[in-house]
Amino acid sequence: MKIAVLVKQVPDTYGDRRMDPATRTVDRGSADPVIDEINERAVEAALQIKEAGDGVTVTAVTMGPVRAVEALRKALAMGADSAVHICDDTLAGSDAMQTSEVLAAALAGRDFDLVIAGNESTDGRTAAVPAMLAERLGMAQLTFLRTVTVSGGSVSGERMTGNGYVEAQAPLPAVVSVTEQSAEPRFPKFRGIMAAKKKPLQTLTLAELGLPGGEAGGENSWSRVLDVTARPARTAGTVVTDDGTAGTQVAEYLAAAKLI
Amino acid sequence: MARTGTPPTALELFGIDGLLSDDELAIRQTVREYCDGKIRPHLADWFEAGSLPARELARELGSLGALGMHLEGYGCAGMSATAYGLACLELEAADSGIRSLVSVQGSLAMYAIWAYGSEEQKQEWLPRMASGEAIGCFGLTEPDHGSNPSGMRTYAKQDGDDWILNGTKMWITNGSIAQVAVVWAATDDGVRGFVVPTDTPGFSAPEIKKKLSLRASVTSELVLDSVRLPASAMLPEATSLRAPLGCLNEARFGIVFGALGAARECLETATAYAREREVFDKPLAGFQLTQEKLANMALELGKGMLLALHLARLKEQHALAPEQVSLGKLNNVREAIRIARECRTILGANGISLEYPVIRHANNLESVLTYEGTSEVHTLVIGQALTGLPAFR
Structure with a gap:
C-alpha cells in the first residue's frame, strides 16, 4: 500500500506573522518557516497505518520554495520513506486551484492508494486543496477526520461536524484530511534524523511534471488578494464584576456574540 | 537572525547556528520541541512538589535516543559530541534536573559500563538503559568525601569468589528509581567499580528530601549493608580512581x-x-x-x-x-x-x-x-x- 502525505512549510505560528503590503502575500521574513503542525499530524496518521500494516510506504509531498525541503526532511525524520519536492520559481503566489492542479500532476500515475493532508494550512486557511485534489484525481474524499483507519480496501474515520462526529468510510483510493484533533505527532528520533538524509528525495520542476509554466503563479491565479489590512490592535476587554449576576452577564455577552 | 520585526536573541546575535550542521540543528530542534511539549508545562509543579515522573520521562527520552546518545553500539544512538552537548543544553534550558537525569544515565552509569564493563555487563544493561527501560545511578560521592574521593570509606571485601560491599554514598541522582547502580569502592587492590542490581539484598536508596535546588530531580543516599556480589559484578577494565x-x-x-x-x-x-x-x-x-x-x-x-x-x-x-x-x-x-x-x-x-x-x-x-x-x-x-x-x- 502506498500513502502520500501532503506537507506545507508555513510561517511559525509562534512567530510574529505579518503580510507584506507590497506583494499582499505573507512576509516570509517575519517568522521562521516550519512544517505546518497539521501536516505533522497527517504524517503521524500515515505512520500509524504503516506501523499497523505490512508493506506500507509513506511518501511526503510538498510544493514550495527551496527551503520547503526542510519540511520534507522533518517528515522523513519522523519516519516517511521518501519525499517529492515540487520546486519551481514560477509557482510563487499560487492559489488553491493552481496548487491542487500541480499536486494532482505530481501524484497521478504513482499508484497512491491513500493521500493524507491536513484539513487546512495555518497560513492560507482555504481548507480547499484536499477536496480539489480528490476531484482532480478522481478519488473519493473524506475530509475533517480525527481518526484514520485502513482495512481491506477502504479507509474510515470519525469526521468532525459542528455538533459531534459521524463515522465515515470510503473505498480506496481516497484523499483524506485530518483535523488538529487527530493523533499527536511523534518527535523525530535521533536515528530518524540521521536516516532521513539517506532517504530518496525527488525534486521536480513544472516542466518535469508536464505542466505549462505560463499558467502558474500569482499572476495567473484564479483568486486575487486586492488589499491587505493589518489586524486592529487589541482593545481592552469588558470587565464583569460579580455582583451576583456575573454568570448571567457573561452568558448574555456570549449569546449576543453568537458564541453559545 | 534575519527575522524582520523581532530583535535577535543573544545566540542569534553571535551567529551560533552558522557553526552547526543541519543534523545538529535538527537534533537540537527535536529536543527543544520535546521539552516545549512534554517538560516545560509541568516544571513549576514538579519543582514545587519536589517530585519528578522520572521513569516515564526516561522512557520518552530513551525513545528519542537521548540516553547514552554519544555512545556507539548496544542500542545507543552514536551521535557526535556537539549533538550531545546541544541536547544537554536544550534539556537544561528546561531544567537542570532533567539534564541531570540524562547526564547521570548516559555519561556516568552507561558510560562506566560501556567503557569499563565486560561484554556480558554491556549486553545485559546498555540496551535497556538506552531505551529508558532501566535507569542507572552512579555512586562515588560519600557523606564525608566529595572533592577527595580517594578517601572513600565504602569498602569491598573479597569472600571466596564473591565481593561484599559496605558503605554509604550520598547525593546520588536517580538513586531511588534506579534498577542498577555503578558503585565505586575501595579494595585491598585500589578503587574498583561494581555493577549492582538495586534489588540485591542489603542495597537501599532512601530519597533525600528538604532540597531547595534540583527539586525536579531524584536525589538519594545509597546504603550498602553487606551487599554480596558475584565476581562478574566487578567492572573488569576499571582498575583505579x-x-x-x-x-x-x-x-x-x-x-x-x-x-x-x-x-x-x-x-x-x-x-x-x-x-x-x-x-x-x-x-x-x-x-x-x-x-x-x-x-x-x-x-x-x-x-x-x-x-x-x-x-x-x-x-x-x-x-x-x-x-x-x-x-x-x-x-x-x-x-x-x-x-x-x-x-x-x-x-x-x-x-x-x-x-x-x-x-x-x-x-x-x-x-x-x-x-x-x-x-x-x-x-x-x-x-x-x-x-x-x-x-x-
Whole structure:
C-alpha cells in the first residue's frame, strides 16, 4: 500500500506573522518557516497505518520554495520513506486551484492508494486543496477526520461536524484530511534524523511534471488578494464584576456574540 | 537572525547556528520541541512538589535516543559530541534536573559500563538503559568525601569468589528509581567499580528530601549493608580512581553546554520581560542600566557557547584533555549562575516566582556549581595545568 502525505512549510505560528503590503502575500521574513503542525499530524496518521500494516510506504509531498525541503526532511525524520519536492520559481503566489492542479500532476500515475493532508494550512486557511485534489484525481474524499483507519480496501474515520462526529468510510483510493484533533505527532528520533538524509528525495520542476509554466503563479491565479489590512490592535476587554449576576452577564455577552 | 520585526536573541546575535550542521540543528530542534511539549508545562509543579515522573520521562527520552546518545553500539544512538552537548543544553534550558537525569544515565552509569564493563555487563544493561527501560545511578560521592574521593570509606571485601560491599554514598541522582547502580569502592587492590542490581539484598536508596535546588530531580543516599556480589559484578577494565574520574569528565562535558541552556532561558525570559514591563512610562528594556545588564549577559552567554562548541569539536577529534573540560565547566557554570541571578533582578519580585523559570534555574545552578567537581577544584585543575604545581592539598 502506498500513502502520500501532503506537507506545507508555513510561517511559525509562534512567530510574529505579518503580510507584506507590497506583494499582499505573507512576509516570509517575519517568522521562521516550519512544517505546518497539521501536516505533522497527517504524517503521524500515515505512520500509524504503516506501523499497523505490512508493506506500507509513506511518501511526503510538498510544493514550495527551496527551503520547503526542510519540511520534507522533518517528515522523513519522523519516519516517511521518501519525499517529492515540487520546486519551481514560477509557482510563487499560487492559489488553491493552481496548487491542487500541480499536486494532482505530481501524484497521478504513482499508484497512491491513500493521500493524507491536513484539513487546512495555518497560513492560507482555504481548507480547499484536499477536496480539489480528490476531484482532480478522481478519488473519493473524506475530509475533517480525527481518526484514520485502513482495512481491506477502504479507509474510515470519525469526521468532525459542528455538533459531534459521524463515522465515515470510503473505498480506496481516497484523499483524506485530518483535523488538529487527530493523533499527536511523534518527535523525530535521533536515528530518524540521521536516516532521513539517506532517504530518496525527488525534486521536480513544472516542466518535469508536464505542466505549462505560463499558467502558474500569482499572476495567473484564479483568486486575487486586492488589499491587505493589518489586524486592529487589541482593545481592552469588558470587565464583569460579580455582583451576583456575573454568570448571567457573561452568558448574555456570549449569546449576543453568537458564541453559545 | 534575519527575522524582520523581532530583535535577535543573544545566540542569534553571535551567529551560533552558522557553526552547526543541519543534523545538529535538527537534533537540537527535536529536543527543544520535546521539552516545549512534554517538560516545560509541568516544571513549576514538579519543582514545587519536589517530585519528578522520572521513569516515564526516561522512557520518552530513551525513545528519542537521548540516553547514552554519544555512545556507539548496544542500542545507543552514536551521535557526535556537539549533538550531545546541544541536547544537554536544550534539556537544561528546561531544567537542570532533567539534564541531570540524562547526564547521570548516559555519561556516568552507561558510560562506566560501556567503557569499563565486560561484554556480558554491556549486553545485559546498555540496551535497556538506552531505551529508558532501566535507569542507572552512579555512586562515588560519600557523606564525608566529595572533592577527595580517594578517601572513600565504602569498602569491598573479597569472600571466596564473591565481593561484599559496605558503605554509604550520598547525593546520588536517580538513586531511588534506579534498577542498577555503578558503585565505586575501595579494595585491598585500589578503587574498583561494581555493577549492582538495586534489588540485591542489603542495597537501599532512601530519597533525600528538604532540597531547595534540583527539586525536579531524584536525589538519594545509597546504603550498602553487606551487599554480596558475584565476581562478574566487578567492572573488569576499571582498575583505579582514574576510571570514575573518566566518567565524570564525560558528564562535565554535558554540563559545559547544559549550564548555558539554563542561562539562555533566563536571559530570554528577562529580555522579553524587560521589553514588556513599563517603568516610569517606558519599557524597562529602554533604560541604560538594563541594557548594560542584557549586553553583558549576552556577551558571556555567547562566549560560553563558543567555548563549548570549541571543546566539542576537540572532543570529536579525540583531542579534549580533562583540564580543558575544567575550563568549560568552571567558566560556563560560573557565568550561568551570574546570568540567572542578574536576570532575577530584572524581573523584580516576579523573579522569585515559579511563574517564571529564573529563580528555579538560579537555585538549580547552585548545585551545578559544586557537583561534578566544584568550581574550586576546577580552578585548581587549571592552576596545575598552567604551573605544573598541584595545589589541591
